[in-house]
Amino acid sequence: MAKTDHRPASLPTVQAGGGFGAASSGQGKVPPPAGAARMQSWFIDPGTGIRQRMPHPVPVNDDNEPTGHVRHLCPKKINANGGGTTACDTAAWLLPGETAPFCPKHGEKLQPPAERGQSAIVAKAAVERYGASLWPWTLPAAGGVADVALSLADTGVSTLAAAPVLAAGAFFVTKRTLTRRAVKRGRIEKGQRSGRRVWEIRRKAVDAAQYGAEAGLWATAFAATDAMALPGLLVWAAAMARWAIGCKRWWDAAEARRLRGVPAPVAVAQPEVEVAAAPDPVQLRAESTWATIIGCNGGPLAGTKLADFRRLPNCPIRASERTVLPNWTATVVAANPGTINMREQRPLLLGRIAAAYGCTYADVSFTADESDLGVAYLRVQPDNLLAEVKMWQGAGASDWKKGVSRIGRHDDGADIRYTWWTSTGAAHDLISGCTGSGKSELVAQLLLTSLHSDGLVLDWVGDPQGGQSYGLLKDAVDWFARDKTEITLMLLAALKEMLRRNDELAKNNIKTWRPTKDMPLLAITLDEVQSYIDDPVILDLVEKLVGQGRKCGIKMRLITQVPAAYNLGGSTYIKEQLKAGQTLIFRAMTDIAGRSAVEGDCPIDPVQLPARWGKHTCNAGETTAGLMFVQGLNARDVYGRSDYTGDDMAVWLADPTPGVFGPEAQLESGVLWGDRRERVKRLLAAGRADEDLLPGGKAVELIQAAAVAAATGTVVRLSQPAPEMPGTSRDVVLQAAQAAAGSDGVVTKKAIEQATKDMPDGTRNGALTDLVAAGKLRRIRNGVYEVPGGGRQEAPTASGAESAV
Structure with missing residues (x-):
């Protein structure tokens, strides 16, 4: 078949x-x-x-x-x-x-x-390079062939006529050939008999005739002698010597034509000779991959190419036990300068580059030149140096004269610089990241750093989880609040201290706060802030502190897994104030968390960060905890990794020198600060209250309903919310929303704010949160709500909706 x-x-x-x-x-x-x-x-x-x-x-x-x-x-x-x-x-x-x-x-x-054989390749290359120099060899070859042919033929024809025949033939052939060529090129006219160019042709023809006559004489000598006898050998030796002397001028001219356009050799130093060596295979692969996958038509960065390629050092950890791939860096430039904005939003760029070069998302760094957006710098490091765990350097990692600490290193080895205060006041923090990303380890490092600040930083910490992530640090800081009520008291004390500092600085005509041991930086850390900032009182206190505390040395450090406004009490004001300081972003689990953390034109996507290091790193398969990205102060469009303080923090608590809450501050705070440690003891002895588990004491109602159901054998059902007393802030906000809503029931937050101008922002935001929780309002998106049952017939203006969004 x-x-x-x-x-x-x-x-x-x-x-x-x-x-x-x-x-x-x-x-x-x-x-x-x-x-x-x-x-x-x-x-x-x-x-x-x-x-x-x-x-x-x-x-x-x-x-x-x-x-x-x-x-x-x-x-x-x-x-x-x-x-x-x-x-x-x-x-x-x-x-x-x-x-x-x-x-x-x-x-x-x-x-x-x-594929051709090696001999054919060598022969072709020799002919292409030395072809002009090979032509004179045809003369002795032709003479030898003619001598052998005449000897074998034995025709008896005399060769005495060879000289005149070859002379005449060479003259006429040369003259005819050169004349036709000159006419064809327009150098002379057909039939022209005089002129410099005509005489030049005749001179060359006469030279050819002389060569022909001499060749005829040598042919006659060859024919008259036996090449195997002594006279014949002498004739052939003399002929070859004459041939070599006569062809020298030809060879010189052929060599000059072969080397035409080739630069003259220049003596160079040894390093330059090394640069001119064979191309780097890593560079060839990097550039060709970029040209065919990334910079080609339809690629994620079409119209670009790599330049200034150079190798980067590899991680020396266990280098002999694993496959070490080369790290490298290059400059990305546009093929046509000025046609590409390297800072433009390209959310898939880093992932495409990582896939093209066979490494993880965290192994690629792409950052635009701040002075020229048409240029970017690329690093590809499959043997990522950040995989090596670096231990914290202790108190020596800070410069307290400038208010700056080293908390880790970027992927190019540069330090990650953390700012405690600037020339205008305290620098707020917003720290985000999913579980296991390393944000708690960073906060522990920051608390240990401030405990060795030589009295310039004072720490207050709020953590509704009781400080499980901080170990010994909860007893080392000045104030540790372990539940919602204690956090409220701590923030209230901070507000009173802020107002006292305002009066103190104003009384002494001090425009700009500077940290001193009498008035240290008060750093307030609020962990898992999303679990209690929806309380109207806490929300109002946080808004006041982030907005006004910076000028008098009060620093707010908020920690959450999703840094969206709805996780910050629905207040965009808090997020804006925090991002004006510094934002420390760890690995995110959802697109919402990633988009909420970074700016729109940033090339970094926290969601794409791997949870484990790649197979070619020194810690293959180990966690990437500590891998982060910094925005705001000291921002860079590249990843870094924070240092590790170790499992035993007791070694760093041997000789702390934290800031002190001064006598005037204690007097102003009163029982809030003075009774803080006794309150913690009483709270631990009493245990957690069921009233604090759910808003509005709902947990107590459910527990009581479960007890009744167990006694009577009935079914547990959620009780209806108690009716609110008329005239509360929620009634006022709800009425304003209903009045401002359009025919479709949609209302913007800006319209509600205009209708309730006399209400404090914190009270209004808390009322909106409660109305959404009670189902009386539905949040469509940030700043836009829907009133169930509709509203008035007029639709909201386009400008109002756009400004709210």
Whole structure:
């Protein structure tokens, strides 16, 4: 049975006569293949610098040098006009490793040129390079062949006539040839008998006649002697000497033509010789991958190329026990300067680069040049140096004269700088990240740092989880609040201290606060803030402190998993004030968390960060805890990793020097600060109250309902919320929302604020939160609500909706 080969269908881009981006039969201009700048019929030889012409267009780069593409042809032979066969004109230029397509006319797979033997390659290269120098060798070869032929033929014909015959023949052939060539080029006219150029042709013809006559004389001598006898050998030796002397001028001219255009050799120092060595295979792979996947048409950064490539050091940890891949960096530039904004939002860029080079998302760094947005800097580090765990450097990692601490390092080795205060006051913090990303370890490092601040930083911490993540630190800080009520008291004491400091600075005509031991930086850390900031009182206190505390040295540090406004009490004001300081972003689990954490034009996506290090790093498979991104103060568009304080923090608590809450501050705070430690003891002894588990004491109602159901055998059902007393803030906000809502029941927060101008922002925000929880309002998106049952018939204005969004 005959076997049928099923060939795949040809690609839609195949065209006869030179498809796949390269023309082989001159059928118009064809776009170059991927990885080439253009197609042209000549190129510059990289080895000699000589321009070489080709019988068909070839792909070249921007320097007119040939690329690594190989021309594939259809092996099918077709009938040619006039008889015989010729090759099919379908061709394609492909990079090594690319799959060859099939000819659309014959279905044959395109084939690369046949491999030739080493001897044929050497011979062809020798002819191309030294062809002009080989022509004089035809004279002795022809003389030898003629002598042998005459000897074998034994015709008896005298060779005395060889000299005049060759002289006359050389004269007329040379004159005729040079005359026709000069007429064709327009140098002389047909039939011209005088002139400098005519005399030049005659002179060359006379020279040729002399050469012919001499060649005839030597031929006569060859014929008259026996090459195997002594006289014949002497004749041949004399002839070869004369031939070598006469051909020297030819060889000199041929060598000058061969070296024409080649720069003269220049003596260079040894380092320059090393640079001119063979190309780096890592660089070739990096540049070709970028050209064919990233910077090509349709790529994530089309129209760009790599420049200034250089290797980066590898991680030395266990280098002999694992496969070490090279790290490298390069500059990304536009092929046409000024056509690309490197800072433009490209959310998939880092992932595409990581996939192209076979590494993880955290191994790629892409940052735009702040002084030239048409240039960016790329680092690809499959052997990521951040995988090595670096221990915290202790008290020596801070410069308290400038209010700056080192908390880790970026992927290029530069320090991650954390700012405690600036020239205008305290610097707030917003720290976000999912569980296990390392944010609690960073906060522990910051608390340990402030405990060694030489009295310039005082720490208050609020954590509804009781300080489980902080260990010994909860007893080392000045105030640790472990529940919602104690956090409220702590914030109230901070508000009173803020007002006292305002009066103290104003009384002494001090415009700008500076940290001192009498008035240290008060750093308030609120962990898991989303679980209690919806309380109207806490929300109002936080808004006042983030807005006004900075000027008098009160620093707010809020920690949450999702840094969206709805996790900050629905207050965009709090988020704006915090992001004006510094934002420390760890790995996120959801797109909402990632988008809420970073700015829109930032190339970083926290969701894409891996939870484990890649297989080629020194800690393959280990957690990436501590991997983070910094925005705001000291911001960079690259990742870094915080240092690790270790499992035993007791070694850092041997000799702390934290700030002190002064006598005037204690007097102002009164029982709030003075009884804080006794309240903690009483709270621990009493245990947690059921009233604090759910808002409005709902947990107590459910427990009581469960007890009744257990006694009576009935079913537990949620009780209806108690009716509110008329005239409360929620009634006022609800009435304002109903009055301002359109026919579709939609109302903006701005419209509600305009209708309740006299109400404090914290009270209004708390009322909105309670109304949403009670189902009397529904939040469509941030700043836009829906009133169940509709509202008035007028629709909200477009400007109001846009400003609210």
